[in-house]
Amino acid sequence: METLKILWKKLKDGSIREMWEEWKWIYAYGRRYKKEIVLYVIFGIIGTCMTLISSIASKNLIDIVTGVQKDRILPMAVIMVGMAVISILFQAAMSRISAQINIRIQNDVQADVYEKLMKVNWLDLSRYASGDILNRFVSDTSTVAGSAIGWFPTLLTSSVSFIASLCVILYYDPTMALIALLNAPAMLIVSRLLLGKLRRSTGEVKRVNSEVMAFEQETFYNIDSIKSFDLADLFGERLQGFLQTFRQANLDYNMLSVRTKAVLSILGTLIQYAGYGWGVYRLWTGHISYGEMMLFLQLASRLSSNLNSIVSIVPSTIGATASAGRLMEILNLPHEEKIEAPEALDALAGQGFRIQLENVTFSYRDEKNILAESNFRAAPGEIVALVGPSGEGKTTLIRMFLGLIVPSAGKAVLGGADGNEIALNAATRKYFSYVPQGNSLFSGTVAQNLKLGKEDATEEEMEEALKAACAWEFVSELPGGIHGTLGEKGRGLSEGQAQRIAIARAVLKDAPVLLLDEATSALDVATERKVLKNIMKSRPNRTCIVTTHRPSVLGMCRRVYRVMDAEIVELDQEESERLAINF
Ligand SMILES: Nc1ncnc2c1ncn2[C@@H]1O[C@H](COP(=O)(O)OP(=O)(O)O)[C@@H](O)[C@H]1O
Ligand SMILES: [Mg+2]
Incomplete structure (x- = not known):
């Protein structure tokens, strides 16, 4: 009754439904390796039969020795050892197959998650800590892969082994079989009762794992700041705090599983002793032989270990569905919208593009507007500057140009020389070159970094681009x-x-629009001017938008916009000169 109530509650609060969905998702990955799984199961069943035959042979061997049965010892011994060895070989083959499937499924899941991460809407993804993402990517995919096939062959081979063993016992002594079977209902009830608790506890463990990883990653990333502010001790303490939560969550989970296992073991042991007592009694009264007694003992322990594996599918499946849930959360994040640019626009790329905002409003989280009904324009051949206090929305604007974020009202477009325009989105990103704020290089050689801008760049082209950037x-x-x-x-x-x-x-990419987000902030004034001049020279009809705190650049700009108080205001000559003086 109690079990039914719990199940009913779960059905109502939707967690069973959720688990079902997550489980189906995992199953879809396992299904790709049907053939391998079938082979695995066949091997498992053959292995089981071999061990059973080996057990029966060993029973016969004892019966021959004790004179109950007349047969030749040697062939029986050969069968016993031979079958045992063959079953070991099958076990080995199975563990190899399962490792192969496991790793392939992990690759599949990781590839899918990775691909998704690349396409997810930027704003939605930016709410996750990178350590959290990394943790899901590494540990949750491995949990999912581990269980994608694990449960099915285990269920099947353990069931077959269970039924076969039971049949053998049934054949020799039905009462013994009944005693051995007592385990089953007890185990089922215990595992059902634990379902919800286990799920919650597993979820908590994974959440805390992610937190720790995010903390550690951030620490390593910012190690310079931590050292320079002399914060090593503080961060050490923080880590201790995280680790304590981590320990607690893991120990709680462990306690749950230790308790479950203890209860199940006690039950199992009691039942085993009951079987043992019954066997001894039957042996005493002369109903069974020594050989049969040994066979019973062997089979009874096989039965309980089979049942154990079947029951332990429950917690591991719960762990896997919890991981699946965390991965599905990422996979279900909305894609960024991609509106393919018409081919006609492609053809106009050579003549440069105009970037225009009209009455654009934007806020990150429906709180205060970063932009309200703002206008902006940059045309081919122009350098346009965005200035203004830090934190007012310059980088936000750049993100809008790149189609990473979209206005909540108004229009943000890219226009061609023929007057046609298209909304800025993920597909127009290819017309942009971008130098972000801060360091954006990858590990590898300088050439490898440059080739990210143009895959097939020649040595000469790279040299030229480096020269233009005053880097040669x-x-x-x-x-x-x-x-x-x-x-x-x-x-x-x-x-x-x-x-x-x-x-x-960015110069190598040679795109119609170049965005420089405080990209020259660490250069000296003379170099900065030289770089900008070179850039414009290398492609005269390029549209170049720079955010800057440098007055020295403003003189080179066709227009200067100030981004402040959710407004983009075009400064006239006088204002911009005054601004330059006041910087
Ligand atoms: N990913 C984000 N989520 C929420 N708010 C953000 C995000 N990025 C920036 N902001 C907010 O938007 C405002 C403008 O930031 P930003 O455009 O980076 O300024 P800046 O002019 O210095 O480049 C800031 O107040 C900042 O708090
Ligand atoms: Mg910025």
Whole structure:
């Protein structure tokens, strides 16, 4: 009754439905490897039959020795050992097959999650800590892969082994079989009762795992700041805090499973002793032989271990569905919208593009507007500057140009020379080159970094781009030149050097629109001007939008917009000169 009530509650609050959905998702991955799984199951069943035959042979062997049965010892011994060895070989083959399927499923799931991460709406993804994502990507995919096939063969081979063993016992002594079967209902009830608790506890463990990973990742990422602010002790303490929660969650989960196992073991042992007592009694009264007694003992322990494996499918499936839920959460994030640009627009790329905002309103989380009914315009051949206090929305604007975010009202478009326009979105991103704020280099060589801008760039093209970005001089002096290796985030370079390589990469892409987000902030004034001049020279009808705090650049700009108080205001000559003085 109690069990039914719990089940009913779960049905009502939807967690069973949720688990079912998650389970179906995992199943879809397992199904891809049908053939391998069938082979695995067949091997499992053959292995089981072999062990059973080996057990029966060993019973016969004892009966021959004790004179109950007349047969030849040697062939029986050969059968016993032979079958045991063969079943070991099948076990080995099975563990190999399961490892192969496991790793392939993990690859499949990771590939899908990775692909999805690349297409997810930027704003939705930005709410997750990268450590959390990484944790889901690594540990949850591995849990899912582990159970995608695990449960099915286990269920099948254990059931077959269970039924076969039971039949053998039934054949020799039905009462014994009945005693051995007593385990089953007890186990089922216990596992049903634990379903909800286990699910909650598993979920908690995974959530805490993610938190710890996010913390650690951030620490390693910001190790310079932590050291320079002398915060090593503070962060050590914080880690202790996280680890304590981590320990607690894991120990809670462990307690649950230890208790379950203890209850099940006690039940199992009691039943085993009952069987043992019954066997001894039958042996005493001369109803069974020593050989049969040994066979019973062997089979009874097989039965309980089979049941155990079947029951333990429950917690592992719960663990897997919890992981599946965490991955599905990512996979169900909305895609960014992609509106393919018409081919006619493609053809106009050579003449440059106009970027225009009209009455654009935007807010990140429906709180305060970062932009309200704002207008902006940048045309081919122009350098347009965005200035304004920090935190007012310059980078936000750049994100809108790149189609990472979309206005909640108004229009943000890219227009061609023929007057046609298309809303800025993920598909128009290809017309942009972008140098982000901060260091954006990857580990690898300078050339590898540059080729991210243009895959098939020649040595000459790379040299030219580096020269335009005023980077050639120092790059050519690096050990290995453009083929010299950089560390993570371009370690080994100064910030200004990293910026110049990032600029060269953007120049190489040679897109109609170039966005520089404080990309020249670490350069000296003379170099900055030179870089901008070179950029415009390399493609005269390029549209170039720069955010800057530098007055020196403003003079080179066709228009200057100030982003402040949710407004984009075009500054006239006088204002912009005044601004330059006040900087
Ligand atoms: N991913 C984000 N989620 C929520 N708010 C954000 C996000 N990025 C920036 N903001 C907010 O938007 C405002 C403008 O930020 P930003 O465009 O980066 O300013 P800046 O002019 O310095 O480049 C800031 O107040 C910031 O708090
Ligand atoms: Mg910014």
